[in-house]
Amino acid sequence: MTNGNPIEAFQNALDRRGPAVELWPDGQRAAAATLLVTSPEARRRHGEAERLQALLGAVLETAPIRPGALGRILAGIDARRGAGRMIDPLRALMRPRAAFVLTVIAAGMFALGALRGADIAASLGGDDGDSYAMLSSSDSLPAIFEGE
Amino acid sequence: MHDPAAATDDMLLAAAARGDEAAFARLLERHGKRALAVATRFLGSASDAEEVVQEAFWRVWSTAGRWRPGEAAFPTWLHRVVVNLCIDRERRAKLRRFFSLEAVPEPAEEAAPADRQVEAAGELAQVMADIRRLPGKQRAALLLAASGEHSNQAIATMLGVSEKAVESLLVRARRSLRSEARRRLGEEQ
Numbered sequence: 001m002t003n004g005n006p007i008e009a010f011q012n013a014l015d016r017r018g019p020a021v022e023l024w025p026d027g028q029r030a031a032a033a034t035l036l037v038t039s040p041e042a043r044r045r046h047g048e049a050e051r052l053q054a055l056l057g058a059v060l061e062t063a064p065i066r067p068g069a070l071g072r073i074l075a076g077i078d079a080r081r082g083a084g085r086m087i088d089p090l091r092a093l094m095r096p097r098a099a100f101v102l103t104v105i106a107a108g109m110f111a112l113g114a115l116r117g118a119d120i121a122a123s124l125g126g127d128d129g130d131s132y133a134m135l136s137s138s139d140s141l142p143a144i145f146e147g148e
Numbered sequence: 149m150h151d152p153a154a155a156t157d158d159m160l161l162a163a164a165a166r167g168d169e170a171a172f173a174r175l176l177e178r179h180g181k182r183a184l185a186v187a188t189r190f191l192g193s194a195s196d197a198e199e200v201v202q203e204a205f206w207r208v209w210s211t212a213g214r215w216r217p218g219e220a221a222f223p224t225w226l227h228r229v230v231v232n233l234c235i236d237r238e239r240r241a242k243l244r245r246f247f248s249l250e251a252v253p254e255p256a257e258e259a260a261p262a263d264r265q266v267e268a269a270g271e272l273a274q275v276m277a278d279i280r281r282l283p284g285k286q287r288a289a290l291l292l293a294a295s296g297e298h299s300n301q302a303i304a305t306m307l308g309v310s311e312k313a314v315e316s317l318l319v320r321a322r323r324s325l326r327s328e329a330r331r332r333l334g335e336e337q
Binding site for chain 1 (some may be wrong): 184194202206293295299
């Protein structure tokens with residue numbers, strides 16, 4: 001609080017650290033104590049900061065906590081503990097990352113199936129008798145081709 | 149645990165990690181109301197605050213086994229979770245309002261009857277309205293500093309920012325409140 005206007009520096013320190021001057025760092029505390037003795041304006045601003053701090057304290061103290069709130073929170077956690085044991089594996093599957101991996105796998109399987117279908121179509125288009133042989137001997141075709 | 153009331157937070161967390169429900173309930177009893185007060189004033193809704201604090205304590209229960217005694221104070225960790233949940237919740241609500249293109253009003257404060265009498269006193273209600281208009285991080289820093297229980301260093305840990313950043317948030321928040329108070333005073337005169 002040595003540079004510039006000492007009252008403005010004091011106000012800045014009040015805004016940074018609050019009005020409990022006794023908790024300020026040593027150098028600032030000593031300067032503030034001197035200022036509070038010598039300056040009515042410093043005392044006025046300190047009073048204003050104390051009033052604001054008291055109001056802020058009252059804001060927390062009067063927060064409208066509904067009756068039975070802690071009991072409901074405990075009951076909610078208890079319910080989640082019970083539910084969590086049952087649905088955790090399902091929830092894990094539903095996580096976005098898992099869903100993405102599953103989508104990629106499904107898309108890969110679909111693409112593989114399509115490629116194999118294309119191979120078969122190409123084989124059918126040729127005159128090579130071995131292609132027919134391959135088709136007829138293929139037991140591993142996807143179910144979608146069965147019966148065609 | 150024989151006497152949860154006499155146990156430290158670290159002892160209660162260790163017991164909760166072993167499945168001791170009484171120890172966990174004691175932690176909730178010890179710190180839940182302050183967490184609810186901060187969340188209620190941050191969000192402006194007692195029911196939203198309950199959901200946030202329930203989520204925070206669910207995380208306490210779920211991760212109690214990973215707690216390292218002496219590394220941080222439990223209230224500091226708890227308030228960090230609560231404040232982050234509040235900020236996330238408000239951000240999501242704003243996004244929803246933005247994309248729904250509806251003029252949805254801010255949640256109304258659900259005051260208990262006894263509080264209405266106090267809040268009707270005027271100045272307190274005006275300060276609360278001023279706090280609700282502050283940006284999220286300024287509001288969080290101010291509410292955490294309001295009780296006088298936490299140092300700026302502790303608030304910095306709770307908000308995941310530097311101590312200097314907390315001081316800056318508090319300066320801007322307190323200036324805004326002071327400026328609003330002076331404006332109202334000017335209007336009255």
